[in-house]
Amino acid sequence: MPRALVVDDEAKIRDLVAVYLSAAGFEVEQAADGVAAIxxxxxxxxxxxxxxIMLPGADGVEVCRKIRERxxxxxxxxxxxxxxxxxxxxxxxxxxxxxxxxxSPPELVARVRAVMRRTASGQSEDEVxxxxxxxxxxxxxxxxxxxxxxxxxxxxxxxxxxxxxDPGVVFSRDQLLEAxxxxxxYVDPRGMDVHIRHLREKLGDDAASPRFIExxxxxxxxxxxxxx
Numbered sequence: 001m002p003r004a005l006v007v008d009d010e011a012k013i014r015d016l017v018a019v020y021l022s023a024a025g026f027e028v029e030q031a032a033d034g035v036a037a038i039x040x041x042x043x044x045x046x047x048x049x050x051x052x053i054m055l056p057g058a059d060g061v062e063v064c065r066k067i068r069e070r071x072x073x074x075x076x077x078x079x080x081x082x083x084x085x086x087x088x089x090x091x092x093x094x095x096x097x098x099x100x101x102x103x104s105p106p107e108l109v110a111r112v113r114a115v116m117r118r119t120a121s122g123q124s125e126d127e128v129x130x131x132x133x134x135x136x137x138x139x140x141x142x143x144x145x146x147x148x149x150x151x152x153x154x155x156x157x158x159x160x161x162x163x164x165x166d167p168g169v170v171f172s173r174d175q176l177l178e179a180x181x182x183x184x185x186y187v188d189p190r191g192m193d194v195h196i197r198h199l200r201e202k203l204g205d206d207a208a209s210p211r212f213i214e215x216x217x218x219x220x221x222x223x224x225x226x227x228x
Contacts, residue, residue, distance in 0.1 A: 001025065001026065001027045002025065002026050002027070002047040002048070002116060003026065003027045003028075003029070003044075003045065003046045003047050004021050004026045004027070004028050004029070004046060004047065004048050004049070004050060004112065005028075005029050005030075005031060005037070005040055005041055005044075005046045005048075005049045005050070006018055006021070006028055006029070006030050006031070006050045007030070007031045007032075007034075007036075007037040007049065007050065007051045007052055007055065007060070007063070008030075008032070008050075008052040008055075008078065009032050009033060009052065009054065009055055009056055010052075011032070013052070013078075014030045014032070016105060017050055017105065017108065018030060019105075020105040020106070020108070020109050021050075021109065021112065024109050024112075024113070026047075026112075029044075029046075032056075033055055033056045033057035033058075034055040034056065034057040034058025034059060034060070034062060034063045035057040035058055036057070037049075037051065037055070037058075037063045038058065038063055038066045038067065041063075041067045041071065041073065042066075042067065042070055042071065046073060047073070047074070047116060048073065048074045048075075048076065048112055048115055048116060049067065049073055049074070049075045049076070050076050050078065050108070050112070051063060051064060051075055051076070051077050051078065051095075052077075052078040052079075053077060053078065053079050053080070053081075053090075054080070060077060060078075061089070061090070061093050064077065064090075064093050064094050064095055065093060065094060067094075068093075068094035068151065068153065069151070072141060072151060072152060072153060072154060072157065073154075074096045074097075074115040074116070074153070074154040074155075075094065075095050075096055075097075075153070076095070076096060076097045076098065076099060076108070076111055076112065076115065077090045077095045077097070077098040077099070078098075078099055078101055078103065079098055079099075079100055079101065080100070080101045081100070087191065088191075088194050091191055091194040091195060091198065092194060092197075092198055094153055095153075096115055096153050096154050096155045097111050097115065097155075097191075099111060115154060127139070129161065129164045129165060131164060131167055131223065131225075131226075132226055133145055133146045133211075134164070134203070134212055134223075136157075136160060136161055136164055138161065141157055143157065143160065143203075145203055145204060150202050150203060151202070152199065152202060153195075153198075155180060155195050156195055156198060156199040156202065158179075158180045159176060159180050159192075159195055159196065159199055160199060160203075160223075162176060162179045162180060163176075163213070163221065163222060163223040164223050166223075167222075167223045167224065167225045168222060168223070168224070168225040169222055170216045170219050170220055170221070170222045171220045171221055171222060172219055172220040173192055173193070173220050175220065176192055176220065176221070177192055180192075196213065196221060199213065200212075200213055210224065211224070212224060
């Protein structure tokens, strides 16, 4: 049974999310503050974290950063703000997705399922993709550049794996959304561009002079065949 950690300082919201996730087949644990969330996420095995931004002890952005330093577990943020800068900040901070309050519980469950589907599928257990200085191990969900480990979020990993399976092939934004998000009803294409930018930064790549990921103007992205 997949396990979810729900973090919010409002018990009503935690309970609401827990009811819907439980009905969807998840085992759910709850945390009411940032410190407890960090401790729980790093000491126990969860398949996804649903994390509010406004928390006592440590806010959600700090909690996300702390978790991301040691784990690639998918993180979905809950935010009361809907402005573009806030959303971009969450994605760049390591979140895999976000839902704006007040949210639809069925939509949240759909996003959680999509994250779980992307994490669990699309790779054979022993799949290793290597291209030049870049190496991706699907079974361990590990990425290395020049032999050094790179910590990626679930979406960043899946974006890289999707392109790395077909080096030189140009993927449109719609193709990447379909391959990685699995559906487009709730997905903003600009969020995908943020993940690409963040992925490049972690790989030590430069959009102006790309070593790994090239932008094909007006079309999308591709991994260079020589792999840097």
